[in-house]
Amino acid sequence: MLLARVSIPVALYHLLVSVVFQSFFFTNLMIIVYNTGYIIKIPTYSMKTVESKPVMTETELRLEPRVSESYYSPDMDDRTVDGVVELMTGLQESMQAVRADWRAVAIGDRQLLERLAAPHIARINESRRRTDLEEPDIDVSEISENFLLGLAEPNWEEQMPRDTSDEELQRWESFKDEHPDVADNLEEWYMYHAKLHELRKDTGLMERFDEEYRGEQMAATRAAAGFLHAQNRKQHISEQMANLRSRAAKTGRSLTAGERRKIAAWQKQLSEVDENIDIPPNSSREQFLEEVTRLQVREWKRQLNSGLLMTEQMQTIIDETLPAMMRGEPTLFVGETGGAKTAMAEYMVQTYFGVEPEFVSAYGDVNSYQLMGKQELREKNGASVSEFVPGPIIRAMEQGKPLILDEINAMPPELLKRLNKIMQLRPGDRFTVQEDSGRVVKVQPGFCIIATANEKSKRYKGVDDLSVEFQNRFGANINRVRYPDHDKGYDEYPRENAQLAMAAVATKRGELPPDIDEGDFENFVRAARLSQQIFSGTNGEGYDQFIDTERMVDNRPGLEETVLAPRTMVDILRKVAGSYGVVSLKRACQTFLDGIKNPNDRKVMHHILEYHDLLPEEMLRNTSEEAGDNEETDES
Structure with a gap:
């Protein structure tokens, strides 16, 4: 498992948000998360039951009138544990989309933000005057843009229709008209919100959800968090050793006896970190691994966005070269x-x-x-x-x-x-x-x-x-600096290439985007790794079918100029993910193939992509027809 390179507080913050979003409709809490100046209010519901009736909390009583009647109602598919999970995921995605799109429009428009935030600032100043007469008023022009965004953003759920009366629906439509950039996702948010609020009344469904999903999911999440915490600890220890050696190297001195004892103690800790990581009895191994992977992918994505995915090869090179630098x-x-x-x-x-x-x-x-x-x-x-x-x-x-x-x-x-x-x-x-x-x-x-x-x-x-x-x-x-998975055999899974590919296109939740087929993704990673090895001159069992005999005899690489290098692999995947379904991975592979000028490289790469089922059927039919025409021409 790749070592995480994130401080514990940040890791716990991400874990908190993940857990909250998975269960916030069913926990009797009101949570306010402060992050980079934004205030995120997460309304919540209770799932506890007494005498087969839902518990009514103060939070629920305030929310009840807003969805007492809706033009959305759960269907049969929604009234299952899996249906509830899908609704929760949809609500999270639509809520995040509304907030992100609204900020993208509002950010940079200082006048708009100050105007929208002005009523909130006035209330804050009034409160400050009551508590401290000598405290000066807050000047809206001096507030940071991040904080202004938090104040100016509408309370979206407060604007959702309370019932299906003409007055409420007209008010709702008018509000959406004021925010055309988020209107569609806002309507989806309301749909998920209304359906989940109705399902909350189904005590039996909530009990099954608690038993089948929430308990196991929470246990898996806790176990995954423990595992990643151990990886964070290992990375922290490694960084401590690297920094200690670097300090000594910077002045050209040897390590002291005390520093050598420290390194020996740290190395012992490294070997002991994973010993106490256990999968809890109420969490399946599959769920645990899925949760670890999802959280780990989010960490890989953070690393890649910060400049470098920390594979084992990269960490080894850094450890070995840093003192000399x-x-x-x-x-x-x-x-x-x-x-x-x-x-x-x-x-x-x-x-x-x-x-x-x-x-x-x-x-x-x-x-x-x-x-x-x-x-x-x-x-x-x-x-x-x-x-x-x-x-x-x-x-x-x-x-x-x-x-x-x-x-x-x-x-x-x-x-x-x-x-x-x-x-x-x-x-x-x-x-x-x-x-x-x-x-x-x-x-x-x-x-x-x-x-x-x-x-x-x-x-x-x-x-x-x-x-x-x-x-x-x-x-x-x-x-x-070798290509990822350079030491893996032909049949081994290209783990490091897969890590890089997932980090490049994963969603914020650490999942593969819905527009990329999972099977195509895995085949593409394997094809990329295969091209890297052939380009680097690897041959032998498994590789020979892609390299002509003459090149092997001459000890020449099977690919001369073209390779699905890590950088190229990432670019193609991001093109597909960024097209939102317009460009499939197979179509992107065809475009890549069309751009190859070297005839030998085009032939070899066509073989690699076809072998991994990464070319559109139409292209394969055309290629087959052209080959048939060539054979007829040769015979004549």
Whole structure:
């Protein structure tokens, strides 16, 4: 299981929201969640029963008149445990859609927000005057936009019709007309709300729900939370060890006896963390695993959105290279295209150095002046003067920042020679800037060079292999970043590719979007991993059916220029998810195939996609007909 990289309070917050949304219609609580300035009011109901009658709480009595009569009523499918669960999920989704769409329209319109929030601010000020006459009034113009959004957002449920009278329905339609961007989802919200309120009166159904779903689901959620808490603990311990080693490496000293004892104790804790994780007796193993996966997918999604999915390979590389970086030694990440080399370099700088890196892309017409800096004419006191403007290398030295040289093997040879000297610099050393009249710069702590390079450079246009002399400048700090699941056999499930794919397109609940077929998704992940291995030169059992014999004899990779690299895989899945059902995954695979120029690559990739049932039937029929026509032509 991938280690979670989230602090315990955040993990518990997400778990709270998850549990609340699954059960909030059936718990006698009024919960207010504060998050980034928003106030989310979650109305709730009770599921407790006494003498076969629902318990009426103060909250319910206030809500009762609003849905005493509705033009929506539950059907037979709704009057089941699964039906209730579907209604709850639908209510959550429609509620979130209304709130998100309303904010998207309102945000940025300061005047609108201040006008809508003004009555609330007036009431707050009135209350403050009664309690403290010396307290100044709150000025609406000084309130943050986030807080204004929370105040200005309508109380949607308060506006829902209380009955089916003409007056109520006309008021409801007028309210929706005032909010056309959310009207459809708001109507859905009301439908789910009304149906669930009616079902609450069905005591027998509520008892079955409590027995069949809620108890087991809550137990599974608690067990899943315990498991992920253990993973958080393990990640926290790993980070403590990495930070301790980095502090020692930054000053070039050895670990003290006390620090070595700490690391030994932490390593012992790592081996003991999972020992007390048990599945509770009233939670099935399947439910537990589903809940763990759902919560874990949400964590993977957070990681990917923050810059890097922390797979086992990535964590190992970070642990091994971070101390050298902290000492100011240069590091080289080598790997195939789309394998997250650059993403990992940026993540390490932002996370462990706490700064944004200086960044140079070697592609294009990069020259010495763009790297080092140059003299520019500036206007000062009415006169033009020449002034040196530092480039990214000099800025990194002076400010104590890491410098990322992306795709360094695309850099012109004369610049690589210039970098030879710079690669040997360490914090505290001095460097003479020729472009600035020989000015001497002292290299500040934090400076280091992180370079990335593509593997097997001849397949990439404008890229050359690095010379042995230049590679030697990196010493022992050359790290190979391989594609996910590089160590898995042909028949093994590509777990890391699947993690990345789910993190890229999962919903906020940690589930696959409804517009992506689950079977197609799994086949696509397998096809992507297969193409990665063939592109990287893997052959043998299972792979041979996709690679022609001549290429295997010559030890050439089966794919020359094309691969469903992790980055490409994510882009295709996001295209499908972002089309909201317009583009299927099979159609996206066909489009990808159509864009392949290399004839051999197109043939191999067609075989891979067809083998995994990822091409539309119409395309397969056309291909079959074309093949038949070619055979007839050959015979004639």
